[in-house]
Amino acid sequence: MNESRDRIRREREREKNTYTSPRHALRRVLLLAEGRQFREAAAVVSRLGPGVLQSVAAELPIDLLIESLPHSSHLIETLLNRLLTLEILPRPELQCDAVAWRLVGLLGGDQGANLKGRTSRLSSALVQYSPDARDAVDSRRRQLDAAVQGLGSHGLTADGSGTLISLHVAMKNELQRHVESSVTVNQDPASSSHQRLLALSHADVERRLIDNKSLLTIVDKPALRQLPTLVASLAARVDNDKAVLACIGQIKRSDPTLDLSDTRFNVDR
Template identity: 55%
Template structure:
């Protein structure tokens, strides 16, 4: 009877409603939510007791509230705050991952004004209610970042002569070389074995082998040396590298498709077939990063980039960065501000390029992008070479193999300033010349050679940092985004439509440390 009297009791004199029936509470919350009166609904949640709260959460249609984010953030926050306050035991089952991934999806798209402020308290309450979600988000963001980097290793490879060619062409050439040499080796074996085809096995016994004379040993050495010379040629060792390269590309593409599949499950409206995979992955990685930032002080610190342009043409500092990081970013700025300017001036002096201003900028842009791509490929090849030398399976993921990889990367980090990268410099320069073969004067331009050398050397140092740098590969000509693009001083300030990229953005830990310079 007491419960019945409680349910039909009128509202208190202060005007606040008080419900003890879960069904009554749920009906009231749905009515308020339909009218988008989320603050009033949050007030109802804030007065619920443990048992009623548990029952309401069990029957709450959470998907309807997720559809109305960020407007429903206040109501969702009140649920998690109330759960933290009451601390019911055991914890009620809350579809908290669905809430988090919906927030990631929201922050992966262009955001409406004030969305971060609306969702910040909700995200903080979620991180307190389920701290392990922070690690899940970091792992997912890392997988997205790795997938984007993997997209950049599908460029050209080098043949034994140092020329840049397609991997498939290189494999075909190498396999044909193997076939020819192996045919010769088989023919030689047939010649050598003619006399011993039907030899008695007893003739190869230990006693007989010890009894052979000097002439027989000499003849055997000549035969074996001839075979070894035929099959142990340095050129034949290129196949293992090409196969490793092919294997790496396959694994990278599998990882990309896996990540895109995860995004498709999170966001059914992502239009993955029409959008560039890199842009899609980077957007969702940024969504993860934004949610991690809003979770609280344990998140990865990001720079507080200003939306306005400055005389640095893209550079914005990170107060929390250490001295080494600041020095690296400053070197990247100098490469753009000084080395690039010197190279442009030298290209202006070439008669063949006087009337192709856009081409000169594209040449220098391609050089820095290609430098980072080839340096990343070289680093991964060095790691694989050490594994191969020590007979460690290339696909092994046990702790010993991973520790070996970490040691190699640590060594590359320590020797980054002195490591020979002449091969990469020649490859970059060779590809530029082969692409622009109608401009032979480029080959005799010292400033261009110096720019290639500076770009490769800096790229090698940057990708071998403990927290590697990489270029933002999103070069879609969309609208200018102040958080990652800076307008060139001579660009049209009345338009926000990007016409071309003059310099790529530099990324570290999935946040921009040097904005891309674009022409609008």
């Protein structure tokens, strides 16, 4: 009997403390959040019914809560879990991608190890509420890993003799050899007309063959075959650097608060 009375009393207390007006509930949550009383604000959210909760979630300035992370992690976690528990559909848009990238920035900082325990429950709730946010982070991580690995291709390269030198010097030497090996031929353009070519004699063809073979012998040397490889290597390096800068730009746009001006990459070269 006493247990039944206690249960009824608790239910009445709960009803008394439950906000039935979305406007009043939102105002209360905002006041507590502005005062950085995030746990008290989370307690209010945990008591909201489905209709009021959906309205509050739609009007709540999530961007301000994201800026307050990790201190606001319990409030955001409670909001996500409450929406999941009550199966609110359609799910309100809560900038889950922005929350995820803010967590990435925090956990990747100097205090990341200390913040992991405080944000782990929020991370779990975020994955359940918006699996796409986790997939986006995983995809970006793989993209960045591949781009960073490409930074290791900017080492020395071997020239024709096998000596390790910089790519720019190797290309300069290779181009110089091409210039020095070139042959200047003064030929009347009219002699290459279709009618003239059909009127060539046997001796003319033999002479042309000898001239072309001589030119091919000059330029078709192992020392002069490295240029396409060097050009391909240079193009790959350009693409790798573009990929890295593109990834950094995406991270900056995901979380403008991150300072990437002194970014360092650890790459096995």
